[in-house]
Amino acid sequence: xxxxxxxxxxxxxxxxxxxxxxxxxxxxxxxxxxxxxxxxxxxxxxxxxxxxxxxxxxxxxxxxxxxxxxxxxxxxxxxxxxxxxxxxxxxxxxxxxxxxxxxxxxxxxxxxxxxxxxxxxxxxxxxxxxxxxxxxxxxxxxxxxxxxxxxxxxxxxxxxxxxxxxxxxxxxxxxxxxxxxxxxxxxxxxxxxxxxxxxxxxxxxxxxxxxxxxxxxxxxxxxxxxxxxxxxxxxxxxxxxxxxxxxxxxxxxxxxxxxxxxxxxxxxxxxxxxxxxxxxxxxxxxxxxxxxxxxxxxxxxxxxxxxxxxxxxxxxxxxxxxxxxxxxxxxxxxxxxxxxxxxxxxxxxxxxxxxxxxxxxxxxxxxxxxxxxxxxxxxxxxxxxxxxxxxxxxxxxxxxxxxxxxxxxxxxxxxxxxxxxxxxxxxxxxxxxxxxxxxxxxxxxxxxxxxxxxxxxxxxxxxxxxxxxxxxxxxxxxxxxxxxxxxxxxxxxxxxxxxxxxxxxxxxxxxxxxxxxxxxxxxxxxxxxxxxxxxxxxxxxxxxxxxxxxxxxxxxxxxxxxxxxxxxxxxxxxxxxxxxxxxxxxxxxxxxxxxxxxxxxxxxxxxxxxxxxxxx
Numbered sequence: 001x002x003x004x005x006x007x008x009x010x011x012x013x014x015x016x017x018x019x020x021x022x023x024x025x026x027x028x029x030x031x032x033x034x035x036x037x038x039x040x041x042x043x044x045x046x047x048x049x050x051x052x053x054x055x056x057x058x059x060x061x062x063x064x065x066x067x068x069x070x071x072x073x074x075x076x077x078x079x080x081x082x083x084x085x086x087x088x089x090x091x092x093x094x095x096x097x098x099x100x101x102x103x104x105x106x107x108x109x110x111x112x113x114x115x116x117x118x119x120x121x122x123x124x125x126x127x128x129x130x131x132x133x134x135x136x137x138x139x140x141x142x143x144x145x146x147x148x149x150x151x152x153x154x155x156x157x158x159x160x161x162x163x164x165x166x167x168x169x170x171x172x173x174x175x176x177x178x179x180x181x182x183x184x185x186x187x188x189x190x191x192x193x194x195x196x197x198x199x200x201x202x203x204x205x206x207x208x209x210x211x212x213x214x215x216x217x218x219x220x221x222x223x224x225x226x227x228x229x230x231x232x233x234x235x236x237x238x239x240x241x242x243x244x245x246x247x248x249x250x251x252x253x254x255x256x257x258x259x260x261x262x263x264x265x266x267x268x269x270x271x272x273x274x275x276x277x278x279x280x281x282x283x284x285x286x287x288x289x290x291x292x293x294x295x296x297x298x299x300x301x302x303x304x305x306x307x308x309x310x311x312x313x314x315x316x317x318x319x320x321x322x323x324x325x326x327x328x329x330x331x332x333x334x335x336x337x338x339x340x341x342x343x344x345x346x347x348x349x350x351x352x353x354x355x356x357x358x359x360x361x362x363x364x365x366x367x368x369x370x371x372x373x374x375x376x377x378x379x380x381x382x383x384x385x386x387x388x389x390x391x392x393x394x395x396x397x398x399x400x401x402x403x404x405x406x407x408x409x410x411x412x413x414x415x416x417x418x419x420x421x422x423x424x425x426x427x428x429x430x431x432x433x434x435x436x437x438x439x440x441x442x443x444x445x446x447x448x449x450x451x452x453x454x455x456x457x458x459x460x461x462x463x464x465x466x467x468x469x470x471x472x473x474x475x476x477x478x479x480x481x482x483x484x485x486x487x488x489x490x491x492x493x494x495x496x497x498x499x500x501x502x503x504x505x506x507x508x509x510x511x512x513x514x515x516x517x518x519x520x521x522x523x524x525x526x527x528x529x530x531x532x533x534x535x536x537x538x539x540x541x542x543x544x545x546x547x548x549x550x551x552x553x554x555x556x557x558x559x560x561x562x563x564x565x566x567x568x569x570x571x572x573x574x575x576x577x578x579x580x581x582x583x584x585x586x587x588x589x590x591x592x593x594x595x596x597x598x599x600x601x602x603x604x605x606x607x608x609x610x611x612x613x614x615x616x
Contacts, residue, residue, distance in 0.1 A: 088200030104138030111288030147329035156185035186410030261327025515598030521552035
């Protein structure tokens with residue numbers, strides 16, 4: 001997996017010697033009393049199995065940086081692995097930027113903490129800052145928690161060399177992560193991950209001042225950008241407010257939850273910037289709490305379970321719209337109360353359709369000159385709905401598809417902007433939206449307030465979000481999507497499942513049907529095969545380290561099966577697209593459900609591979 005949850009290998013005498021070497025180095029280098037003590041105890045107890053878990057394999061530094069559980073050992077997030085990672089990153093940046101000591105880096109963090117190992121995002125951020133400052137490199141370290149998008153914003157805004165965000169986003173509470181941005185303001189892509197990874201291996205021993213975070217205090221290289229960035233971000237955001245008068249007068253009421261994360265005060269500020277009355281916050285969830293006490297998973301993507309308290313508050317205060325950020329506030333879920341009294345949670349694809357339509361409509365009102373269309377772009381990832389493509393075809397702007405993940409959309413958006421193009425919007429189905437290109441990553445703060453303005457504007461036309469979504473589908477063609485996943489902790493099983501798809505009808509033959517559904521096209525971005533291209537070679541970049549196959553069906557359906565970069569999941573995404581005009585959405589839904597059932601039965605074979613289905 002890209003963000004390091006690699007399973008340690010088997011035992012054996014060579015393994016024991018390596019384990020002894022790793023633990024001996026740990027005892028020499030670790031100065032955190034809690035993690036040091038826990039390793040000493042495991043050694044004293046002779047607990048080979050637990051030591052193997054902690055020291056069997058170092059967290060792998062991928063394009064998503066690091067992501068892993070907090071605890072002792074090289075396979076976990078802790079003070080020492082943060083120091084080692086930052087030393088490697090620092091040396092790599094010194095090689096890449098001759099002006100690193102003039103420009104510097106930005107570091108921020110969320111509110112995660114793990115008392116048992118003494119680890120927390122704030123502490124990790126301070127240790128990372130110490131590493132850079134000890135080498136004479138300026139550090140812009142936020143004095144308090146921020147949303148993840150504030151890091152790429154600061155890199156671009158202050159023209160820094162790199163950014164680090166300490167967060168595990170919406171992962172379970174014991175996890176943390178180390179997310180890295182390049183000087184272009186986007187997440188890193190290959191080969192930087194390989195270069196950083198190698199530099200980490202070459203700089204494992206902590207430098208002399210590594211543990212002394214008091215070197216930050218009073219250092220002329222230490223800057224706190226909190227006040228100025230807070231001011232500038234919301235000033236920049238105001239440029240995306242199109243209907244200030246509507247916002248001032250609106251009767252639409254909003255409820256917001258930050259799901260025990262960092263989002264509360266930032267979304268309040270965003271609403272003020274748009275002249276809204278701030279949304280009512282879910283009191284039990286508005287303050288940061290690393291225990292996430294009111295939810296099983298702190299992930300608004302997991303559906304209605306996370307939004308129970310929001311719905312209760314909205315019902316009480318007669319609010320029609322719920323806005324939910326994930327804990328690091330880079331994602332957004334939106335729900336709307338229907339006339340039936342039911343709550344509809346929009347999928348990432350549905351909200352992508354609404355925001356895409358809105359940003360294009362608002363842009364078009366300000367830009368009557370049609371020649372500007374040829375330089376106007378929207379992006380989405382290959383596993384997201386193709387609704388933007390349908391809108392682009394009809395309206396005359398450009399649509400581009402990228403690989404999965406905002407690192408690709410951010411980097412592509414930057415290339416386009418540098419060529420003088422105008423990037424209006426980018427999104428991915430995992431409720432990630434880039435509505436304002438001054439942040440080249442997903443941003444749940446800007447998306448929340450722009451969604452609020454959209455809802456308020458529609459209300460003046462007596463339309464709900466659901467009604468407008470239907471109008472978009474009628475005008476540009478229905479796009480029905482369904483996505484889910486199976487949990488699988490065994491890399492070997494995952495490999496077998498994908499190899500079975502590549503050798504389905506004998507060796508090197510992909511399947512020709514899936515149940516009763518005929519397959520008309522196959523693209524495999526692991527091997528680089530694409531049978532729709534004349535030379536059978538895929539156009540999008542390929543990656544041997546992750547699995548991803550897309551099947552196109554004769555009935556207009558498309559399905560992608562892929563592994564996750566940060567979780568033990570095999571995910572699938574499916575979509576049925578109909579041309580504009582009178583389609584029957586219920587019939588399309590029924591057909592898509594049949595297709596998905598066939599994919600689960602024939603391609604996933606959950607019984608054979610012992611896969612655990614998604615549980616609510």
